[in-house]
Amino acid sequence: MSGALAVFGRELRAYFFSPLAYVILTFFVLVQGWYFAMIVAFLADPRAAAGRPLELFFGQTIFTWLVLIFAGTFLTMRLISEELRSGTIETLLTSPISETQVVAGKYLASLTFYLFLWAPTLVYVAIVRWFTPVDWGPIAASYLGIGGIGALFLAVGVFASATSKNQMVAAVVTFFCLLVLFSCGLLENLVNGETAKKVLGQMNLWQHMDDFSKGIVDTRRLVYYASGVGFFLFLTSRALAAKKWR
Amino acid sequence: MIEAHDLTRKFGDFTAVAGVSFSLQEGEIVGILGPNGAGKTTTIRMLTGFLPPSSGRVTLGGRDLFSGTPDAVAVRRDLGYLPESVALYPEMRVEEYLSYRARLEGMDRTALRRRLGEALERCLLSDVRRQVIGTLSKGYRQRVGLAGAILHDPKVLVLDEPTVGLDPKQIVAIRELIRELGRKHTLLLSTHILPEVELLCGRVLILDRGRIVAEGSPDQLRERLQGQVAVAVEFESAGDGMAEALAQIDGVRGVRPDADRPDRPGRFVVEAAPGADPRAAIFRLAVERSWTLVELASARVSLEDVFVRLTTSDGRDAEQPDSEHELAGEAA
Numbered sequence: 001m002s003g004a005l006a007v008f009g010r011e012l013r014a015y016f017f018s019p020l021a022y023v024i025l026t027f028f029v030l031v032q033g034w035y036f037a038m039i040v041a042f043l044a045d046p047r048a049a050a051g052r053p054l055e056l057f058f059g060q061t062i063f064t065w066l067v068l069i070f071a072g073t074f075l076t077m078r079l080i081s082e083e084l085r086s087g088t089i090e091t092l093l094t095s096p097i098s099e100t101q102v103v104a105g106k107y108l109a110s111l112t113f114y115l116f117l118w119a120p121t122l123v124y125v126a127i128v129r130w131f132t133p134v135d136w137g138p139i140a141a142s143y144l145g146i147g148g149i150g151a152l153f154l155a156v157g158v159f160a161s162a163t164s165k166n167q168m169v170a171a172v173v174t175f176f177c178l179l180v181l182f183s184c185g186l187l188e189n190l191v192n193g194e195t196a197k198k199v200l201g202q203m204n205l206w207q208h209m210d211d212f213s214k215g216i217v218d219t220r221r222l223v224y225y226a227s228g229v230g231f232f233l234f235l236t237s238r239a240l241a242a243k244k245w246r
Numbered sequence: 247m248i249e250a251h252d253l254t255r256k257f258g259d260f261t262a263v264a265g266v267s268f269s270l271q272e273g274e275i276v277g278i279l280g281p282n283g284a285g286k287t288t289t290i291r292m293l294t295g296f297l298p299p300s301s302g303r304v305t306l307g308g309r310d311l312f313s314g315t316p317d318a319v320a321v322r323r324d325l326g327y328l329p330e331s332v333a334l335y336p337e338m339r340v341e342e343y344l345s346y347r348a349r350l351e352g353m354d355r356t357a358l359r360r361r362l363g364e365a366l367e368r369c370l371l372s373d374v375r376r377q378v379i380g381t382l383s384k385g386y387r388q389r390v391g392l393a394g395a396i397l398h399d400p401k402v403l404v405l406d407e408p409t410v411g412l413d414p415k416q417i418v419a420i421r422e423l424i425r426e427l428g429r430k431h432t433l434l435l436s437t438h439i440l441p442e443v444e445l446l447c448g449r450v451l452i453l454d455r456g457r458i459v460a461e462g463s464p465d466q467l468r469e470r471l472q473g474q475v476a477v478a479v480e481f482e483s484a485g486d487g488m489a490e491a492l493a494q495i496d497g498v499r500g501v502r503p504d505a506d507r508p509d510r511p512g513r514f515v516v517e518a519a520p521g522a523d524p525r526a527a528i529f530r531l532a533v534e535r536s537w538t539l540v541e542l543a544s545a546r547v548s549l550e551d552v553f554v555r556l557t558t559s560d561g562r563d564a565e566q567p568d569s570e571h572e573l574a575g576e577a578a
Contacts, residue, residue, distance in 0.1 A: 006349035010335075017337050087333030091394065094294045095350040096323040098316075 003097030007105025008112075011079065015113045024074050028067065028117050035063050036124045052135075053128055057121075058142035059213030065206070068146075068153055069178045075114055076157025077171035079106045080236070084243065085165040099237040103158065107233055110154045118146060138215035145212030148225040149205060153178055155232035162239040181205070247272045247432045248293065248402050253302035255288050262288040264456040265302075270402070275428040277447035278436040285456040286436040287330055290406045293434070294327045306402065323351060326400035326431070330407045332391040336380030340371060340390055343379060344397055351398040361397055369393040369423060385416035389423070396427060403427060405435040409442065421445060477516040478504065479528055480541035484511035491531060497522025513541075 015021045039056045042048055058064060083089040092102060128134055160173040185204030191197055201207070208221050249269040255262050263285040270276050280286050291297035293304055295311040295318070304311040309321040335343060344365065348358045366372050369389040374382060379390060388408065395403060408424060409417045424446055427433060437443060443450045444464040452460040452467070460467055481488060492501045497519045504513040518524050525542055532539040 002352050003350055006346055009349075010338075010346050013342075014335070014337065086335075087329060087331035088335060090291075090296055090329040090331065090333065091327065091347070091391075092350070094296050094322055094325065094327045095347070096319055096321075096352060097350055098319050 003095065004101035004105040004108075007092075007097070007102055008109050011106050011109030012112055015075075015109065018078075020074065020078070021113065024071070025117060028071065029120050031063075031067060032121055032124075036121075052138075054125065054134065054139055054142065055213045057124065057213075058146065059210040064146075064209060065182060068149060069175065069182065071114060071117060072150065072153030072157050072178050073171050073174045075110050075117075076154055076161050076174060077167045078161070079110060079158055080161040080240065081164050081167050081170045084162075085167075089243070093240075099240045103162075103233055103237045103240065107155065107158050107236075110158065111151055114150050114154060115147065118143070118150075135215070138213060141212045141215045141217050142209075144217065144222075145209050148222055149209065152225045152228045152232075153181070155229040155236075156181065159232045159236045159239065162236045162243070247274075247307060248434070249305045250289070250293060251303040251305070253289065253292050253299045253304065255285075255292060255297065256300045262456055263292070263299075266453070266456070266458055267302075268451055268458065268461065270432050270434060272401075272432050274449060275433045275435075275447050277443035277450045278434065278453055279438070279440065279443050279450050280436075280453035281438055284438075284453045286438075286453055287406055288456075289453065290404055290434070290436055294325060294404050295322050296327075323398065324401040326395035326398065326403045328388075328391045328395045328403075328405045328408060330410065332388055334379045334387060334390060334394075336378070338379055339375075340377055340379060340382075341366075341375045343390065344393055347394040348397050353398055361399065365393040365397045368396070368426070370419070385412050385419070388412060388416070388420060392420075392423065392427075396431070401432060403431040403433045405433070407436055407438070409437065409439070476544070477518060477525055477528065478541065478543050479514045479516055479539070480504075480510060481512035481532070482538035482540050485535075485537060488512070488537065489514060491535065492516055492528065495524050495527045495531065497524050497527075 036053070036057055039053050043051055043053055043056070080089075083092060093099070125134070125139055156177050157170075157174040160177060161167075161170040163173065164170050182205055185200055185208075186206060188197060188200040188204050191200060202220070202224070208218075211218065247270050250267055253266045254264055266285075266289055268276075278286050278289065288297065292299045292302075293311075295304070298312050306321050306324055309317055311318055311321060335346075338346070341362070344362055345358060348362065353361065366375055369392050371386070371389055371393055374386060379387065382390065392405070392408070395405070405424065409420050412420060421442070424433070424435065428446070435446065448463060450460075450462065450464055450467060451458050479492065489501045489503070492498060492514060495516075498516055499519050500517040501514055504510070504515050507513050516524060516528065523544075525544065528542060529539065531537075
């Protein structure tokens with residue numbers, strides 16, 4: 001346990017000491033701010049259909065997804081591949097700490113930084129609240145969705161990072177895996193098979209986020225994210241153990 | 247203290263380490279000496295629990311490093327390891343890095359405070375403790391790696407090529423430090439530099455092509471080397487009493503079947519006493535007993551071969567065409 005905490009602490013510091021994190025943070029805030037401003041401007045126009053700005057912000061548009069996929073890719077690509085490349089993995093894995101602890105520490109650090117990325121968006125909530133009463137339920141649900149889907153994406157990224165010494169390879173693998181994970185749910189309307197339709201429908205992340213933004217929380221979806229996280233982190237620790245065998 | 251039982255490691259078809267066994271007693275300083283590519287790093291990686299062997303076992307104080315149980319993880323606490331690459335995190339400060347290593351070892355705050363100062367001092371790092379690792383010279387980084395390895399006061403310290411890539415002044419400093427550490431820890435170090443083991447180690451294992459070709463104190467090995475000759479003898483077919491008859495010849499010290507060619511039972515390796523050349527006598531013996539002799543050649547003693555490669559600057563430039571008489575000598 002203390003080993004996992006040590007890894008977690010080091011990784012979190014590494015995020016805040018690396019220029020990449022600040023580049024990501026800057027673009028994240030810029031893109032989100034610009035996007036939020038657009039929504040507000042759009043809804044302020046009397047010709048626009050009535051809508052809630054935060055609902056639009058979290059669901060129903062592609063922007064949330066671009067942010068999620070890029071964040072999932074960039075935040076994780078370095079995590080393990082860097083240790084494999086530089087050789088620090090050797091001292092790490094000869095310490096009295098298991099692969100599972102290493103993976104847990106690293107993953108939690110990326111999740112923490114990811115949640116930190118979203119923290120500035122609370123300002124938008126505050127802004128909206130300033131001008132109009134808000135319904136807190138959907139907002140909490142939206143953040144839950146952002147957290148859950150983000151957690152799943154990061155787990156995929158951590159796994160990809162353990163498969164290659166090369167950060168770019170890890171990033172590309174993550175990016176495509178996330179694209180597949182995201183878009184397979186969208187195929188729901190392109191298949192005819194009853195079962196396939198049902199399965200893909202359950203995996204439709206777009207629909208998930210849409211519902212979260214409206215305040216609908218379906219626990220099956222949370223279970224889906226949690227089991228996805230468990231699955232990919234398990235694969236990661238296996239991949240890390242397998243590295244030794246080659 | 248630490249024991250390697252018949253370690254073998256294959257990478258695909260390539261056998262990097264073949265059946266290596268040895269053990270370190272408490273307080274010993276043992277050197278693994280071998281030319282580049284002999285399998286030193288592979289052996290060390292197995293000993294430290296990083297690389298699982300294809301077959302064989304490693305035990306530290308009787309506990310198996312590859313049992314797959316939580317104990318196999320916990321037992322690594324008794325081990326301090328400086329890998330050949332000395333990979334560190336360049337963005338961290340020296341002190342910060344060492345605290346991280348300490349926490350990985352499960353040390354608490356009080357132990358850390360006490361041990362950190364000591365490790366910094368012993369590795370002469372006190373004046374750079376606040377410096378970012380990426381800005382340090384190679385010599386300093388080597389010492390940071392060493393400090394990280396001794397921080398938790400391990401029972402066994404394993405150093406892989408600790409002086410490689412350093413300038414002469416730094417080499418002297420690191421050797422001094424290693425000798426100092428050897429007083430407190432059981433120490434295993436690998437090197438391809440002959441004088442280094444003579445300077446530091448009480449016992450030497452010579453590794454070549456994945457096998458231990460000799461073992462002993464530096465003095466013993468030197469003695470063994472002087473003028474030793476071996477002869478490869480092959481008869482058309484194996485017959486009764488061949489080995490015994492060969493052993494009777496004057497100047498012959500030992501006879502054994504050629505372990506490298508188990509497909510040829512009539513093949514023997516004859517070790518001669520220093521200065522003796524038993525080839526003519528072997529020929530006469532063959533004629534006398536009507537054994538058909540198909541090969542009689544003086545073979546280079548592999549130990550000597552290894553030493554030649556070790557004593558030349560880098561070991562690369564003395565690469566020999568692969569002689570088929572590689573005599574895997576038994577330990578002295």
